[in-house]
Amino acid sequence: xxxxxxxxxxxxxxxxxxxxxxxxxxxxxxxxxxxxxxxxxxxxxxxxxxxxxxxxxxxxxxxxxxxxxxxxxxxxxxxxxxxxxxxxxxxxxxxxxxxxxxxxxxxxxxxxxxxxxxxxxxxxxxxxxxxxxxxxxxxxxxxxxxxxxxxxxxxxxxxxxxxxxxxxxxxxxxxxxxxxxxxxxxxxxxxxxxxxxxxxxxxxxxxxxxxxxxxxxxxxxxxxxxxxxxxxxxxxxxxxxxxxxxxxxxxxxxxxxxxxxxxxxxxxxx
DNA sequence: CCAGCCCCCTGAGGGC
DNA sequence: TGCCCTCAGGGGGCTG
Numbered sequence: 001x002x003x004x005x006x007x008x009x010x011x012x013x014x015x016x017x018x019x020x021x022x023x024x025x026x027x028x029x030x031x032x033x034x035x036x037x038x039x040x041x042x043x044x045x046x047x048x049x050x051x052x053x054x055x056x057x058x059x060x061x062x063x064x065x066x067x068x069x070x071x072x073x074x075x076x077x078x079x080x081x082x083x084x085x086x087x088x089x090x091x092x093x094x095x096x097x098x099x100x101x102x103x104x105x106x107x108x109x110x111x112x113x114x115x116x117x118x119x120x121x122x123x124x125x126x127x128x129x130x131x132x133x134x135x136x137x138x139x140x141x142x143x144x145x146x147x148x149x150x151x152x153x154x155x156x157x158x159x160x161x162x163x164x165x166x167x168x169x170x171x172x173x174x175x176x177x178x179x180x181x182x183x184x185x186x187x188x189x190x191x192x193x194x195x196x197x198x199x200x201x202x203x204x205x206x207x208x209x210x211x212x213x214x215x216x217x218x219x220x221x222x223x224x225x226x227x228x229x230x231x232x233x234x235x236x237x238x239x240x241x242x243x244x245x246x247x248x249x250x251x252x253x254x255x256x257x258x259x260x261x262x263x264x265x266x267x268x269x270x
Numbered sequence: 271c272c273a274g275c276c277c278c279c280t281g282a283g284g285g286c
Numbered sequence: 287t288g289c290c291c292t293c294a295g296g297g298g299g300c301t302g
Contacts, residue, residue: 003295034278034298058296075296076280091280110279112296126298153273162297169295218295219282238295259275261293 002073004134004167005210006221006229007058010079013224014104015053017081018062021098022049030093034074034114037094044117045069045096057130057166061121068121069096074112080105080226131165134203139165141197148188148196155191156184157258159203168203170260171216174238176203183269184262185255209234237263 002010026042038044048064055061060079062069071079082105084097094106094115106115118124132138147164148155158164160173168176177184179202182195191199215221215229218239222228236246241254245265255262 006295032279034296072296074279075294108279109281110294112278112280151272157273160296171295216295221295258273260296 002058002077002221003169003172003210003216004055004058004207005172005213005231006215006223007060007073007167008055008211009215009223009229010073011053011055011060011224013227014079014081015224017100017102017224018050018053018098018104020049021100023047023064024097024099027095027097028093029088030091030111033093033108033111034072035116037115038117041069041115041117050098056122056127057133057162058169059121059127063121066119068118070114070116070118070121070124070126071106072114072126074108074110074114076110076220077106077108077113078220078222080107080222080224129163131161131163134165134167134207139200139204141193141200144196144200145191145193148191151188153188154184154257155182155186155188156262157260158188159199160258160260165203167207170262171218171235171238172203172206172210174262174264175206175236178237178265178269179206181269184257184264237265239263 023045025046028037031037044067045064050062050064052063060071081102084101084103091109092105092107096104151158156173159168180199210216210231213229213231214223216231217228218232237252240252241263243252245252248267250265250267252263252265
């Protein structure tokens with residue numbers, strides 16, 4: 001499910017209900033996520049006030065007075081607010097109950113997500129090596145060009161590498177390469193600086209637009225406010241293999257790159 | 271360091 | 287309707 005726009009949509013939906021609130025208790029029904037939820041999460045978090053809800057890459061950082069809950073939604077996770085006492089359905093693994101009477105509920109059928117505890121989240125093992133945020137000036141086409149020299153891998157997995165830039169998953173990598181007119185199969189090292197400048201602009205434009213629309217809902221994504229996203233209406237290529245290109249009418253092609261499905265237009269992308 | 275591949279897990283959708 | 291196969295928005299970790 002979630003790429004950067006979906007995680008950011010979630011953050012914006014839940015933050016106003018969490019910040020300033022005190023946690024009354026934490027209920028863990030299923031501890032087996034990507035890594036086990038710490039046994040002492042309830043003890044660590046209960047009684048503390050939540051200070052700030054941040055996002056770094058696709059991680060949500062729920063900062064309490066002492067310590068931070070690091071959450072990742074994996075492929076199928078979501079976080080939303082429910083009223084305390086709302087019966088939990090299948091796959092609704094965690095409730096963080098607040099004194100307001102609401103609870104932050106974590107749902108994740110595939111359990112590829114994570115809920116960890118850290119005193120220093122930005123230096124946590126999972127976050128320390130992450131590249132820059134795509135919507136900041138630390139990310140630009142010059143960075144793509146410089147890091148791509150000598151890299152023989154295809155450009156699509158290259159821009160999905162979290163050490164290069166974070167938050168560009170399969171949907172938005174596919175869409176950005178279409179918008180920039182670049183064939184996703186090309187070797188990263190063979191692409192010019194000028195084309196990388198264009199690609200970086202398109203990555204930023206598409207991620208920003210997707211956040212504006214509340215993310216992309218393909219099957220089941222809901223933001224923290226329980227609403228779906230609407231960016232899927234604006235997808236040009238992702239999930240449209242075999243259909244006609246919206247720009248030139250050519251048949252869109254499916255190809256596998258780095259173990260992930262990719263779609264491109266053989267006429268618009270080269 | 272890099273590229274390529276495997277895996278974690280459940281559910282949806284298509285073919286028969 | 288049921289069964290079996292393939293695939294899915296992420297990303298850590300292993301091998302060569």
